[in-house]
Amino acid sequence: MTYYETDNGGKGEMVAESITVGIGGDDDNGDYVGLRQSPCDCEGGDSQPRSLGRSLWLWARSVVVFIFLVSLAAVFFTWVGPFFMNKEIIPVINWEAETFSPPVLAVFVFASVALFPSLLLPSSPSMWLAGMTFGYGFGFLLIISAITIGVSLPYFIGSLFYHKIQGWLEKYPKRASVLRLAGEGDCVHQFRAVALIRISPFPYILYNYCAVATNVRFGPYILGSLVGMVPEIFVTIYTGILIKTLADASQSQQFLSAPQIVFTVVGFCVTAATTVYFTVYAKRKLKELQTEDEQLLQ
Known part of the structure; x- marks a missing residue:
């Protein structure tokens, strides 16, 4: 180790090429650990060019991704969308209109949304059908x-x-930690946690079965589920209305009017x-609840 000190006792310069530390007795059989100082630039000379280059790279990548998404959307609305509408959506809509009356469709939508989650089947298509047939008012009440x-x-x-689901949750502790929030605290805390879980992207069908294993009460569970699923219901109803609007325009081979285009784009x-x-x-709120619970446990 080399050390240089100024004459007035001020801060000097130290250059450490290598340091050897011995562990053991006085004999020559002790263990030694060699430490070597790696050269570094304490001034940080090129940090600003590096950060500038990184920012330019992020902007360039964002522009490329945006152009790709716009191109993909243009291809979809120009070729894929009309083809799918003419071959799949419009025949199904015409078949439903000719085969079933609105009361029968209402019964079908109600039964499918009520029973499909228990069978681990998605119910979103039935919600789209409710939007296409009944709109926001009666469609929302039905769903x-x-x-x-x-x-x-x-x-x-x-x-x-109960015990099998508990065992499954123990195999996935990270995901289960979010679900267990709903089973802690009073009814207000449970209601809030269930509503946030329903809004979050956690799989809807899985939580239906896993909720009971978190010891959440049924009252907060059902109320939190209904409140938390309101945004999803309106999104699915709007999707059904949008599909019906595009299908009607494609079937009549007419372009949407300017107000329809504006309302469609703005609504989307x-x-x-x-x-x-x-x-x-x-x-974010679920993370805050997790942090609060961890602090209480400490």
Whole structure:
């Protein structure tokens, strides 16, 4: 080790080429550890060019991704969308309109939304059908009433397999830690946690069965589920209305009018922004609840 000191006792310069530390007795058989100082630039000379280059790279990558997404959307709306509408959506809509009356469709939507979650089947297509056929008003009432049954049946069925579900949750402690938040605290805390879990991107069907294993009470569970699923219901109803609008325009081989285009674009942007906002908000609040619980346990 080399050390240089100024004459006035001020701060000097130290250059450490190598340091050897011995461990052991006075004999020559002791263990030694060699430490070597790696050269570094304490001034940070090129940190600013590096950060500038990284920022330019991030901007360039964002522009490329944006151009790719715009191109993909243009291809979809120009070729894929019309083909899918003409070959799949329009025949199904025409078949439903000719075969079933609105009361029969209402019964089908209610039964599917109420029973499909217990069978581990998605119910979103049925919600789209409710939007296409009944719109926001009656469509929302129909879906929310069916969801009451759809989230209750798996809760009671899951109680029959309580210990098996508990074992599954123990295999995935990180994901289970979020679900267990709903089973802690008072009814208000449980209601809040369930509502946030429903808004978050956690799989809807899985939570129906896993909820009972977290010891959440049924009252906060059902109320939190209904409140937390309101944004998703409106999104699915809007999706059904949008599909019906595009299908009608494609079937009549007419372009949408200017007001329809404006309302469609604005509605889509608002729906997407709302979905992202509620998802990010729910994830942030769930992390805050996890932090609060960890602090209480310490």
